[in-house]
Amino acid sequence: MEQAVQVFGSILILVPFALAQWGRISAHSRPYLLLNLCGSAILAVLAGLTSQWGFLLLEGVWAVVSANSLIAALRGRTPRATH
Incomplete structure (x- = not known):
């Protein structure tokens, strides 16, 4: 069970990361940040x-x-650095 939870947490980080790298989601967007926080x-x-x-x-x-x-x-604040 612990392994399944680890995989789930990892997926919550890796999916938005991959989407950001492919230009499908911003690394500063709320969904990206929320998924990273949860994972x-x-x-x-x-x-x-x-x-x-x-x-x-x-x-x-x-x-x-x-x-x-x-x-x-x-x-409503924007990040200081965008790169």
Whole structure:
């Protein structure tokens, strides 16, 4: 079951990433940021539960950055850098 949740969390990050690389979605869009936040939060929780500290650091920071960017987008702010 844990593996299925990990795959699900990974898919939530990888699908919008691939779509952004192919020019189908903006990396600053709300759906992109929301999916990244959800996927990275899932993976961060699993990493914490299994004491995978490096992975927890990676996914925890990813979740925090995604959350901050999503909040900014919801408030109508644009990102500082577009490249």
